[in-house]
Amino acid sequence: MATIERGELLSKQVEEALRERMRQGCFSPGEQLPPENDLAATFGVSRATVRAALANLQREGTVVRRQGAGTYVTHAAAYLDSRLEGMWDCEDMIRARGCEPSVGWLEYEECLPDEQTRRKLRLQPAENVLVVRKVFLADGQPVIHCADFIPRALIGKSFTRDDLAKNVFAFLEEFAGERATYYVAELAPTVADGSMAQRLGCSSGTPLLLFDEVAYNIKDRPISCSLLHHRREGVLFRVVQSRP
Template identity: 35%
Template sequence: MSRIRPDSRPLYILVKEKIDEQIADGTYQPGEQLPSEAKLSEELGVSRATLREALRILEKEGKVNRRQGVGTFITEKVALFKSGIGELNSITETIESMGLEAGTNNLNLELGVLDETLAQEFEISSDRELAVINRTRTANDEAVAYCKDYVPQFYLPDDVTETDLEESLFDFLQQSCGIYITYAVADILPVAADKFLAKQLGVEEGTALLLLKQMHYDDRDNPLLYSKNYFRSDKFEFHVVRNRN
């Protein structure tokens, strides 16, 4: 039986992404006023209530700007948000969205690792094994980030090999392990490159790097994947919209 709606996610999400596209492809220019909610909901074939849910998300993301009695406007500086840190994308996706080719170097998979602290974070007993994936990520063959990923081993297939992990880890977890990451909580820290990181990333020792320590969860708050990503600050820029309450 075929589905009427090809994408089963909620309608307001699809509407939000549709408008996202229209902003991206220039249908609506920065600073421009959107059609009124009445018109826009009619154009998109959804109710005004649903459209408003979509607009609320866009507003929270800083992409539009609403004023009662006036209208809804595309935020002027919307071009900045290409790699907004609020959106959880894999490094592969981020690199490819810049038009570069994503690659992996020095991939190393350790199985059977025990770590009491992390076991606690994962809410598993401390004798459960973790898999640790170390790798250097490249863009057009230049090292841009170093990643350590930790995942409870029982999520992975028994016959997992290093070659399985050369592409996006997110994709692998989703397609081969039935794991769906929906959000992550990240700590943002500056660190100085030690000898090892300096060598991996091709920078001088002491260079300031951005470290993202993140626990990834599914839609039921189950911790699935912990990762430490070290970014070269000359290759990655992170933006964030901060809302005053």
């Protein structure tokens, strides 16, 4: 029943097989999973491979494990789509809520960054940045205001306005040959000011969730920073914490 094949990652296949069974209700929330040795025998893989799969499920909160007691299914599996973890793209976030994403407005300019941006990107005083501002719509309703700042010097190829509608990380890979390996985001609550309210189609004073992010390449060099303002109705952020 496992249909585990060589080729794909074995642990990923085991993980997906377990996930699928949970979706089908074969294992229900609160129930205990078979022991690792049984699973290893069932799938025809080593116990270490099963453990890798279970570790992934545990990290995302789908199962809870306790030494001596067993592995139990949680009902958190239902929340998997709205996780804060692994979010790299505004349009994916919107899709995760079951809406159709689009870009409703876009403008860009090349200019000298303000002091804070300059420091975040570790730029020399006279270095320019490309600033891209957009509003993302979910089923036609504005939900996210995004401002991306990219060091001008990184951009090696010429681009068009359409290229800027892409995710900043995709843009960086294509036009700067830079890959973001990690980012650091700071979360803060804020309220919409006049221009933000106008662009997001809400009234001034509406609460917004601000993500202040800086992305780095493998060499730990900052390659972009972004300010993302999320409307409360637009995106739901969930955090699942589990402990041993």
